Amino acid sequence: MxxxxxxxxxxxxxxxxxxxxxxxxxxxxxxxxxxxxxxxxxxxxxxxxxxxxxxxxxxxxxxxxxxxxxxxxxxxxxxxxxxxxxxxxxxxxxxxxxxxxxxxxxxxxxxxxxxxxxxxxxxxxxxxxxxxxxxxxxxxxxxxxxxxxxxxxxxxxxxxxxxxxxxxxxxxxxxxxxxxxxxxxxxxxxGVSLYRVGVTGRSAHAGLEPWRGVNATVELAHQVLAVEALADPALGTTVTPTVASAGSTTNTVPAGGELSVDVRVASTVEQQRIDAAMHGLRPVLGGATLELGGGPNRPxxxxxxxxxxxxxxxxxxxxxxxxxxxxxxxxxxxxxxxxxxxxxxxxxxxxxxxxxxxxxxxxxxxxxxxxxxxxxxxxxxxxxxxxxxxxxxxxxxxxxxxx
CATH class of the missing domain: 3.40.630.10 (Zn peptidases)
Known part of the structure; x- marks a missing residue:
């Protein structure tokens, strides 16, 4: 101008x-x-x-x-x-x-x-x-x-x-x-994106036969690390795992869990990259499944x-x-x-x-x-x-x- x-x-x-x-x-x-x-x-x-x-x-x-x-x-x-x-x-x-x-x-x-x-x-x-x-x-x-x-x-x-x-x-x-x-x-x-990562595993007795279960807490831990790795500090992109929960009792292999994720990006391109990556998350443990909710909230x-x-x-x-x-x-x-x-x-x-x-x-x-x-x-x-x-x-x- x-x-x-x-x-x-x-x-x-x-x-x-x-x-x-x-x-x-x-x-x-x-x-x-x-x-x-x-x-x-x-x-x-x-x-x-x-x-x-x-x-x-x-x-x-x-x-x-x-x-x-x-x-x-x-x-x-x-x-x-x-x-x-x-x-x-x-x-x-x-x-x-x-x-x-x-x-x-x-x-x-x-x-x-x-x-x-x-x-x-x-x-x-x-x-x-x-x-x-x-x-x-x-x-x-x-x-x-x-x-x-x-x-x-x-x-x-x-x-x-x-x-x-x-x-x-x-x-x-x-x-x-x-x-x-x-x-x-x-x-x-x-821009802001908000996600919920739901994990479904399989319950089992934690003391008698934990190997029969699919541990949602362990799967959730894998997803926390995968999500955090999407951040790009050089571009100002933060991807922050926030609230997490799994299981219901201390002597049971957790059958379910969920993770909330807060994303902040400086550009629409980065917001689209993160969204595609979040939708590309895959379970690590055999028998576990993932469900993704949420997405871009504000450009x-x-x-x-x-x-x-x-x-x-x-x-x-x-x-x-x-x-x-x-x-x-x-x-x-x-x-x-x-x-x-x-x-x-x-x-x-x-x-x-x-x-x-x-x-x-x-x-x-x-x-x-x-x-x-x-x-x-x-x-x-x-x-x-x-x-x-x-x-x-x-x-x-x-x-x-x-x-």
Whole structure:
């Protein structure tokens, strides 16, 4: 991309004001407190529904309209669509958290100087507030969709198809997940595959005639070593045997067992290689059989999907008087993996700056919130600029099966 192409267009001029966003900071903090104050562990569907009510209320207050409420298998998602034509930019986030009900008693919402704390503040309720205030600053939202899901922390089992459908054909997907260390944007995420290897052997008395059995534990040990050998550290591919179990009593040759396997890959090619190898596993012991379940859960978010949007973010940050954002590769996955998997240019980590996701130290840096919202607003306006290329830059891969 040439330097001239990176000059921020006129449409951004109305939203390129960091001072106007700083004026929004008290309202942003009030909104974050409201969202954090409604606990929303993913597996508690009633809590997630109540959280959706709060997000809808705050969103309607900032955007001037209520969202559509979409309930899939009991999980509540929210969607704002602006304009009657095709969507050009998708903003994506989630309102569920990993924190159980009662966490506010031990981790209350607080603001101490520049540090805001509370369960789910960093991942990612502050990011939702950044999105709402960013969109409120854009003069014309025609062509924008904001999708807020309620099951991301579970792997998005009910929202995946919705995410892919909303992203398909968009010029950009902007993911409001928390920033990487130091406020970096997430330009690469590993793809995830999850497998279950089931082993069937034959039981026998462990003391009287163990030779008559086919030991599922021993077969499982062979499979653990075979699976672990598929990793390729040079390519960033990890293949990790995790939970394993076999047998039922201490004096019986185990007749059955199973192994869970977690796979992380940096490229679609590697994800396909591992999938083929997992399906190629064969038993080592005579009389043993294997059954494989699972497969690719999320495709990788590769740098090629993020680079053009990162380039735009750098140019827009300069116009805002902000330090240029850098890109970072991270091992964790998000719904941005799905949007990249359908061929939509994707930039992730646009939410809050802070740290401690899922941990006791979860926190948000207050001073960074206005800058983040200004950058998101400028990116939205930039993507909506007339004549901006809207075609996806990658071939949709689909990403395999959902967990």
């Amino acid at each position: 040439s330097t001239s192409e990176l000059v921020p267009p006129r449409r951004c001029a109305e939203v390129l004001s960091i001072e106007s966003m700083r004026g929004r900071l008290p309202a942003m903090l009030a909104d974050i407190e409201e969202l954090v104050g409604c606990e929303s562990p993913s597996s508690d569907l009633a809590a997630v529904a109540a959280s959706a009510d709060v997000v809808a209320r705050v969103g309607a207050r900032r955007l001037g309209r209520a969202p559509e409420r979409i309930v899939q298998a009991g999980s509540t998602h929210l969607r704002w669509r602006f304009g009657d034509g095709p969507a050009r930019v998708l903003l994506l986030g989630h309102h569920d958290t990993v924190w159980p009900i009662g966490s506010l008693a031990t981790h209350p919402y607080t603001v101490d100087g520049d540090v805001l704390r509370g369960p789910g503040c960093f991942d990612m309720k502050a990011g939702l507030v950044v999105a709402l205030h960013a969109l409120a600053a854009v003069p014309d939202l025609t062509g924008v969709t904001l999708l807020v899901t309620g099951d991301e922390e579970l792997g998005s089992p009910t929202s995946r198809e919705l995410i892919c459908a909303e992203a398909t054909g968009c010029a950009a997907a902007l993911v409001l997940e928390a920033a990487a260390d130091g406020g970096a944007l997430k330009t690469e995420r590993k 990788p978010l590769e740098a090629s999907s993020s680079q053009p949007l990162l380039d735009r973010a750098v140019a827009l940050a300069s116009a805002l008087g902000l330090p240029p954002p850098r890109g970072a590769a991270v091992g964790g996955a998000s719904d941005g993996n799905f949007t990249a998997g359908v061929g939509t240019p994707t930039l992730d980590g646009l939410g809050a700056v802070g740290g401690g996701a899922h941990a006791d130290d979860e926190h948000v840096l207050v001073a960074e919130l206005p800058a983040r919202a200004a950058l998101v607003a400028a990116l939205v306006a930039d993507v909506l600029e007339p004549g901006r290329e809207a075609a996806p830059t990658a071939t949709a891969s689909g990403g395999g099966r959902s967990s």
